[in-house]
Amino acid sequence: MPVTxxxxxxxxxxxxxxxxxxAIWFGWLIAVAFTVFCWRVMTQGTIWxxxxxxxxxxADIGARMVPPRWxxxxxxxxxxxxxxxxxxxxxxxxxxxxxxxxxLAARNTTPSxxxxxxxxxxxxxxxxxxxxxxxxxxxxxxxxPGVLAGIVAIALRSIGFIGKLLYEAIEEIxxxxxxxxxxxxxxxxxxxxxxIVPQIMPAFAGITVFRWDINxxxxxxxxxxxxxxxxxxLESSLNTLxxxxxxxxxxxxxATVVASEWVSAKVRHAII
Amino acid sequence: MSxxxxxARRWRPLPFIANPWLRYALxxxxxxxxxxxxxxxxxxxxxxxxxWARGLRFVSxxxxxxxxxRWDDIVQGMIESLTMTVTSxxxxxxxxxxxxxxxxxxxxxxxVYFLCRAxxxxxxxxxxxxxxxxxxxxxxxxxxAGFLTLxxxxxxxxxxxxxxxxxDIxxxxxxxxxxxxxxxxxxxAFAVLPQVAPRLLGxxxxxxDINFRExxxxxxxxxxxxxxxLNTAIDRYExxxxxxxxxxxxxxxxxxxxxxxxxxxxxx
Numbered sequence: 001m002p003v004t005x006x007x008x009x010x011x012x013x014x015x016x017x018x019x020x021x022x023a024i025w026f027g028w029l030i031a032v033a034f035t036v037f038c039w040r041v042m043t044q045g046t047i048w049x050x051x052x053x054x055x056x057x058x059a060d061i062g063a064r065m066v067p068p069r070w071x072x073x074x075x076x077x078x079x080x081x082x083x084x085x086x087x088x089x090x091x092x093x094x095x096x097x098x099x100x101x102x103x104l105a106a107r108n109t110t111p112s113x114x115x116x117x118x119x120x121x122x123x124x125x126x127x128x129x130x131x132x133x134x135x136x137x138x139x140x141x142x143x144x145p146g147v148l149a150g151i152v153a154i155a156l157r158s159i160g161f162i163g164k165l166l167y168e169a170i171e172e173i174x175x176x177x178x179x180x181x182x183x184x185x186x187x188x189x190x191x192x193x194x195x196i197v198p199q200i201m202p203a204f205a206g207i208t209v210f211r212w213d214i215n216x217x218x219x220x221x222x223x224x225x226x227x228x229x230x231x232x233x234l235e236s237s238l239n240t241l242x243x244x245x246x247x248x249x250x251x252x253x254x255a256t257v258v259a260s261e262w263v264s265a266k267v268r269h270a271i272i
Numbered sequence: 273m274s275x276x277x278x279x280a281r282r283w284r285p286l287p288f289i290a291n292p293w294l295r296y297a298l299x300x301x302x303x304x305x306x307x308x309x310x311x312x313x314x315x316x317x318x319x320x321x322x323x324w325a326r327g328l329r330f331v332s333x334x335x336x337x338x339x340x341x342r343w344d345d346i347v348q349g350m351i352e353s354l355t356m357t358v359t360s361x362x363x364x365x366x367x368x369x370x371x372x373x374x375x376x377x378x379x380x381x382x383x384v385y386f387l388c389r390a391x392x393x394x395x396x397x398x399x400x401x402x403x404x405x406x407x408x409x410x411x412x413x414x415x416x417a418g419f420l421t422l423x424x425x426x427x428x429x430x431x432x433x434x435x436x437x438x439x440d441i442x443x444x445x446x447x448x449x450x451x452x453x454x455x456x457x458x459x460x461a462f463a464v465l466p467q468v469a470p471r472l473l474g475x476x477x478x479x480x481d482i483n484f485r486e487x488x489x490x491x492x493x494x495x496x497x498x499x500x501x502l503n504t505a506i507d508r509y510e511x512x513x514x515x516x517x518x519x520x521x522x523x524x525x526x527x528x529x530x531x532x533x534x535x536x537x538x539x540x
Contacts, residue, residue, distance in 0.1 A: 015462075035362045042355035042415050050412035057410045085309040129525035130518060131489045133401060134502065138514065141506050142327045144319035151313075221401050225492065238405065254397055
């Protein structure tokens with residue numbers, strides 16, 4: 001504990017030793033220098049006149065955005081239904097695909113820790129690294145625009161999320177129960193069904209509902225790249241500079257997101 | 273002595289939902305929803321069979337990615353994405369720490385608490401890509417719009433988790449520091465921040481990761497970064513270049529997860 005005695009009497013207390021202070025100071029110096037360097041590189045091409053003009057632009061757009069065009073709402077009901085379907089069916093497809101992946105990735109259930117587990121882990125990382133909008137961009141090019149591309153995009157992105165959380169839950173189970181089931185002479189499948197599945201069921205339900213909530217949020221914007229749902233209306237309204245419609249769509253998206261968050265909180269509360 | 277032996281009963285696991293009426297109603301509702309939802313999807317089978325060949329080309333592109341055709345664009349996009357990630361994470365942290373402290377119920381007066389919670393709610397409920405569209409319209413194309421978007425998104429994430437963490441701290445050190453007569457800033461610096469610092473570091477590293485992934489998205493709407501390059505590659509059906517970019521993104525995300533795992537392990 002660095003305590004400095006003063007020549008004229010009395011002592012002062014400090015949190016770090018002098019060596020520690022220098023190390024911390026250098027750490028901050030490097031961090032700040034690196035950030036400034038990144039900032040310089042990033043803003044090389046920035047046209048500052050546009051940036052300084054932003055408040056005027058913001059005020060201009062803001063003035064065009066109010067009031068929202070309420071009469072546009074009936075046209076949004078079908079897209080909302082599509083959005084809900086993209087999220088729900090995508091989540092269901094992701095469950096079907098991610099459960100086997102999770103069992104292959106968990107250290108205690110994988111058939112081969114040397115070969116299968118790394119492959120399953122790579123699948124999970126690959127799915128997680130790529131945002132659903134990018135999956136949608138790819139799938140629209142492959143499958144054509146529409147709801148189907150959105151569903152597959154949501155499913156592909158969710159495999160990594162559900163798979164990762166689920167395999168961590170599987171690794172944390174109580175082995176004693178599995179041992180007890182196995183001791184009764186249960187087969188591999190029976191051990192899975194009566195020893196492991198009941199233990200991960202609450203976690204699984206929670207994870208799924210959580211991901212469904214995120215998927216509702218993400219499926220509202222998938223239409224921006226052509227993958228169906230309310231985002232398609234957002235895209236066309238933005239392209240035609242119909243700002244009052246944009247406002248209404250943003251409000252509807254906001255309401256949807258809040259509603260899905262409420263539903264998922266309720267369901268998770270009921271389950272756990 | 274010999275009563276009839278009780279008929280063999282088959283044991284069944286307890287149902288997940290105890291009330292049978294609720295259980296069957298939920299099942300029926302789910303079946304009805306599935307039928308309606310699947311019925312409302314329009315699938316264009318002709319387009320799908322066209323797409324099959326493209327899908328195969330994409331898969332083969334993944335096996336033989338083409339890094340060279342768009343190498344200059346890829347480097348430029350990656351530099352934009354990475355610098356955008358670093359600057360927006362730093363700016364996001366700098367703004368989130370005060371807001372996070374302000375949103376902790378146990379440290380600040382009620383009006384400040386509600387103000388900070390409102391800021392967090394706004395930031396969390398707007399998706400990155402929508403914010404990016406609006407900001408591109410305001411400040412023009414390029415990574416600066418992306419920087420603003422990601423900083424804005426970071427605030428909602430980091431402040432919320434930091435505030436929850438501060439609300440969970442051990443009150444004893446706070447009490448002890450307060451008993452010495454320390455002013456409020458010293459209270460934060462010596463009693464609160466040391467308790468949440470390791471977790472703040474972990475969250476910041478996690479957010480750095482998320483920001484990099486999101487930086488690939490904001491480029492699609494013109495806010496700079498690798499997303500623009502990716503968008504061009506996909507629009508021109510150059511699946512081998514697209515695969516190269518996706519492989520780079522996955523590699524960087526894996527590397528950063530590994531490094532942040534190491535750092536978090538050392539700090540704990």
